[in-house]
Amino acid sequence: MAKKNAFYAQSGGVTAVINASACGVIETARKHKDKIGKVYAGRNGIIGALTEDLIDTSKDSAKSIAALRHTPSGAFGSCRFKLKGLEENKAQYERLIEVFKAHNIGYFFYNGGGDSADTCYKVSQLSAKMGYPVQAIHVPKTVDNDLPITDCCPGFGSVAKYVAVSVREASFDVASMAKTSTKVFVVEVMGRHAGWIAAAGGLASDGKCNLPIVILFPEIPFNQKKFLAKVDAMVKKHGYCSVVVSEGVQGEDGKFLSDQGLRDAFGHAQLGGAAPVIANMVKEALGYKFHWAVADYLQRAARHIASKTDVEQAYALGKAAVDLALKGENAVMPAITRLSDQPYKWKIGVAPLSKVANVEKMMPRNFITADGFGITEKCRAYLAPLIKGEDYPPYKDGLPQYVQLRNVAVPKKLGEFKL
Amino acid sequence: MAKKNAFYAQSGGVTAVINASACGVIETARKHKDKIGKVYAGRNGIIGALTEDLIDTSKDSAKSIAALRHTPSGAFGSCRFKLKGLEENKAQYERLIEVFKAHNIGYFFYNGGGDSADTCYKVSQLSAKMGYPVQAIHVPKTVDNDLPITDCCPGFGSVAKYVAVSVREASFDVASMAKTSTKVFVVEVMGRHAGWIAAAGGLASDGKCNLPIVILFPEIPFNQKKFLAKVDAMVKKHGYCSVVVSEGVQGEDGKFLSDQGLRDAFGHAQLGGAAPVIANMVKEALGYKFHWAVADYLQRAARHIASKTDVEQAYALGKAAVDLALKGENAVMPAITRLSDQPYKWKIGVAPLSKVANVEKMMPRNFITADGFGITEKCRAYLAPLIKGEDYPPYKDGLPQYVQLRNVAVPKKLGEFKL
Numbered sequence: 042m043a044k045k046n047a048f049y050a051q052s053g054g055v056t057a058v059i060n061a062s063a064c065g066v067i068e069t070a071r072k073h074k075d076k077i078g079k080v081y082a083g084r085n086g087i088i089g090a091l092t093e094d095l096i097d098t099s100k101d102s103a104k105s106i107a108a109l110r111h112t113p114s115g116a117f118g119s120c121r122f123k124l125k126g127l128e129e130n131k132a133q134y135e136r137l138i139e140v141f142k143a144h145n146i147g148y149f150f151y152n153g154g155g156d157s158a159d160t161c162y163k164v165s166q167l168s169a170k171m172g173y174p175v176q177a178i179h180v181p182k183t184v185d186n187d188l189p190i191t192d193c194c195p196g197f198g199s200v201a202k203y204v205a206v207s208v209r210e211a212s213f214d215v216a217s218m219a220k221t222s223t224k225v226f227v228v229e230v231m232g233r234h235a236g237w238i239a240a241a242g243g244l245a246s247d248g249k250c251n252l253p254i255v256i257l258f259p260e261i262p263f264n265q266k267k268f269l270a271k272v273d274a275m276v277k278k279h280g281y282c283s284v285v286v287s288e289g290v291q292g293e294d295g296k297f298l299s300d301q302g303l304r305d306a307f308g309h310a311q312l313g314g315a316a317p318v319i320a321n322m323v324k325e326a327l328g329y330k331f332h333w334a335v336a337d338y339l340q341r342a343a344r345h346i347a348s349k350t351d352v353e354q355a356y357a358l359g360k361a362a363v364d365l366a367l368k369g370e371n372a373v374m375p376a377i378t379r380l381s382d383q384p385y386k387w388k389i390g391v392a393p394l395s396k397v398a399n400v401e402k403m404m405p406r407n408f409i410t411a412d413g414f415g416i417t418e419k420c421r422a423y424l425a426p427l428i429k430g431e432d433y434p435p436y437k438d439g440l441p442q443y444v445q446l447r448n449v450a451v452p453k454k455l456g457e458f459k460l
Numbered sequence: 461m462a463k464k465n466a467f468y469a470q471s472g473g474v475t476a477v478i479n480a481s482a483c484g485v486i487e488t489a490r491k492h493k494d495k496i497g498k499v500y501a502g503r504n505g506i507i508g509a510l511t512e513d514l515i516d517t518s519k520d521s522a523k524s525i526a527a528l529r530h531t532p533s534g535a536f537g538s539c540r541f542k543l544k545g546l547e548e549n550k551a552q553y554e555r556l557i558e559v560f561k562a563h564n565i566g567y568f569f570y571n572g573g574g575d576s577a578d579t580c581y582k583v584s585q586l587s588a589k590m591g592y593p594v595q596a597i598h599v600p601k602t603v604d605n606d607l608p609i610t611d612c613c614p615g616f617g618s619v620a621k622y623v624a625v626s627v628r629e630a631s632f633d634v635a636s637m638a639k640t641s642t643k644v645f646v647v648e649v650m651g652r653h654a655g656w657i658a659a660a661g662g663l664a665s666d667g668k669c670n671l672p673i674v675i676l677f678p679e680i681p682f683n684q685k686k687f688l689a690k691v692d693a694m695v696k697k698h699g700y701c702s703v704v705v706s707e708g709v710q711g712e713d714g715k716f717l718s719d720q721g722l723r724d725a726f727g728h729a730q731l732g733g734a735a736p737v738i739a740n741m742v743k744e745a746l747g748y749k750f751h752w753a754v755a756d757y758l759q760r761a762a763r764h765i766a767s768k769t770d771v772e773q774a775y776a777l778g779k780a781a782v783d784l785a786l787k788g789e790n791a792v793m794p795a796i797t798r799l800s801d802q803p804y805k806w807k808i809g810v811a812p813l814s815k816v817a818n819v820e821k822m823m824p825r826n827f828i829t830a831d832g833f834g835i836t837e838k839c840r841a842y843l844a845p846l847i848k849g850e851d852y853p854p855y856k857d858g859l860p861q862y863v864q865l866r867n868v869a870v871p872k873k874l875g876e877f878k879l
Contacts, residue, residue, distance in 0.1 A: 055636050057629075085639035113629050115636035122640055202858055210476075210532050210761035213862055217474050217534035220504035221541055226757060250864065314736070316754075335735075337753035338645060342629035346764055348858060428858035439621055439767060439847035443632055445669065 044076055045147025050083035052153025055115040056196030057344040058355035059182050064109035065359020066150050067098055081451055085118035093140050093453050100449035108444035111434035113344035116446050124160045134167045136458050142173050143454045148366045149175050154183035159398035165372040178362045179374040179394055184341045186237040189400040190392040191376035193427055198351030201241035202428035203343040204230050208245035212252040212283045219281035224329040226283045229316035230336055233289035236260050236404045242285030243416035244424055253279040259289035260404050261413040269326045271414050286315045345441055349430025361389045385426030463495055464566025469502035471572030474534040475615030476763040477774035478601050483528035484778020485569050486517055500870055504537035512559050512872050519868035527863035530853035532763035535865050543579045553586045555877050561592050562873045567785045568594050573602035578817035584791040597781045598793040598813055603760045605656040608819040609811040610795035612846055617770030620660035621847035622762040623649050627664035631671040631702045638700035643748040645702045648735035649755055652708040655679050655823045661704030662835035663843055672698040678708030679823050680832040688745050690833050705734045764860055768849025780808045804845030
């Protein structure tokens with residue numbers, strides 16, 4: 042049997058380190074040319090496979106591929122496109138297999154979150170049934186840190202570091218202005234379902250550097266009265282405070298805080314953030330001067346302040362995916378297993394996709410303080426190693442040098458396919 | 461005559477490098493103990509002088525003072541407090557002189573923007589008239605980069621670097637998602653009167669790394685039709701675009717874009733930003749999916765990505781202020797004189813405060829492209845050197861180690877003073 046090519050695709054929201062995983066996959070595959078042919082990448086994720094829009098990664102130099110390790114975003118394009126259930130849309134899965142067959146693809150590396158783990162699992166099952174078995178390996182990625190089994194998810198550590206560093210810096214800023222100016226600073230961070238990213242704001246304050254920080258988690262229903270009392274107490278004690286609010290915070294009525302039915306002068310609905318809502322609330326009730334920020338994409342793209350631990354794990358998981366494929370594994374995901382907190386030690390384990398797909402890992406309640414506004418020592422012990430170490434990209438003339446690949450298309454062999 | 465003490469105070473919004481100037485002042489003064497006694501700092505800026513709330517900086521170790529160089533914010537506290545005109549409130553100026561006299565202060569180093577240059581100038585004039593001459597030296601600082609004579613202002617280069625790096629990173633992110641998700645990303649940056657900070661967003665794209673970026677400057681009245689046409693053209697050509705909007709952008713009616721009379725469900729006024737307004741406008745008119753961010757304090761506090769050029773200049777200007785004082789200068793400000801763009805060369809010159817006070821330096825029109833949405837090569841040549849070089853703070857366990865000083869109070873000698 043001739044050696045098979047590999048297919049790699051990025052899925053969902055991109056991160057500061059998903060390209061480091063791509064780098065791990067491609068560099069490792071290139072070291073095993075006896076067993077793996079070319080690595081094709083999906084242009085814009087799985088859509089590239091469905092539309093047979095494949096990228097021949099062999100057209101990019103070793104130097105360019107190496108630069109993926111320090112380049113944020115998804116170098117081949119990603120997409121938000123969830124394949125439906127096998128029954129609902131078998132045609133899409135069959136098309137995938139058809140494309141794989143046409144391009145002699147025997148390895149499917151899918152780099153994403155929970156949804157893509159599910160797709161990956163289904164491809165593995167269906168391809169076997171269709172008599173063209175493909176080894177499907179999922180490479181974990183999500184800033185939300187909500188995949189099961191793996192101790193943490195690549196992408197999260199770097200967002201966590203960005204948030205911890207930014208909250209520390211902004212808190213220093215506010216502390217120096219509080220006498221005559223801003224007393225409450227509110228920053229909104231990502232995490233619609235789980236409060237992992239918001240929790241990282243708590244790392245800004247530690248034994249050596251005590252800062253007043255109030256965190257609003259999506260896991261804790263928002264109680265306006267308790268929140269305002271907490272902020273007021275912090276300002277009275279410290280002169281100021283910083284509030285880290287997750288975009289996913291909901292009121293006791295289950296409505297997102299950011300969904301306040303705002304209207305502009307013309308009556309158009311305005312999509313706001315949670316931060317301005319919180320800031321306004323503080324102003325109205327307590328009269329404190331405020332400022333607010335919404336980090337949005339800046340946080341997940343911030344490769345300039347990536348966590349070294351995160352970069353190393355992202356690369357290692359990409360590498361491990363190929364190693365697992367070479368060992369004949371199928372329908373699995375390489376995962377981080379934590380061996381100890383201090384000193385932080387980890388290794389790569391293996392998780393069956395049947396146990397990963399469609400399971401969300403929420404923050405345990407004992408990671409959040411009793412009053413619901415802070416992180417516990419248990420949470421700190423978990424989070425702290427994930428932001429360890431700096432891994433600066435190279436700079437030229439003051440700017441980080443991120444690679445833009447050539448992304449040369451593979452000639453098509455099949456007819457069109459309507460998405 | 462016994463040697464005199466020095467007084468140093470921080471004024472207005474703090475920056476990532478104002479403490480580097482403080483470091484320059486204090487370290488240089490400590491080297492001239494034969495001529496300068498102690499350096500007292502104003503707690504919370506000039507308010508500390510008025511209320512005789514002075515900090516004895518000699519109580520902090522050489523190591524702590526050295527750490528100011530890499531610590532953002534204002535280590536002694538800053539304030540927004542503008543002394544009125546001499547005629548309106550002579551009592552405040554007389555009080556300053558009284559406090560200086562009581563603590564044998566002969567040197568006044570005031571670290572701030574245009575307003576504080578004015579105060580500094582008046583203190584110099586009045587102290588001479590009152591028979592207790594104080595040498596008043598202004599140390600420039602402002603992220604707004606709007607002081608005259610000096611080629612640039614400490615604090616600006618680091619914000620510019622933060623904005624350029626962040627816009628590059630977010631643009632990479634959006635580029636990878638644009639096929640099925642966000643097509644327009646809007647980030648709001650500081651600069652209520654001048655577009656210097658917004659202009660720095662243009663540096664994200666250069667000859668080697670071409671990115672579609674639209675900039676909205678406060679100098680150019682906002683024209684919705686032209687703006688939407690520009691964004692639409694960018695998205696049609698590149699698949700996506702990033703918009704950098706200055707907080708100070710005004711419509712042709714002179715109203716701030718951010719001031720849209722937003723009301724929440726209860727009819728309360730909501731203070732919004734310009735970014736959500738712009739994003740909503742794009743969505744309504746063009747239907748593109750958007751995301752938006754507001755950087756706010758994160759940008760000016762971001763010492764982790766400070767410009768090396770900026771840090772060096774901030775320190776050098778602090779040092780120069782003391783050197784000028786030792787030479788007997790008065791009512792002056794050390795300023796950056798640019799000698800050449802490429803290679804970038806600069807030296808420290810001297811500007812008389814009479815020519816600095818209350819003058820704002822706006823972006824020249826020829827720094828903005830004809831269509832009003834980008835920066836010209838002339839602007840690029842000016843900005844590029846200011847973000848050059850990295851100057852990372854030390855890290856421990858993944859977090860930057862910023863110093864919190866002891867800030868020991870000097871015993872009071874005078875009665876109370878009502879502000």
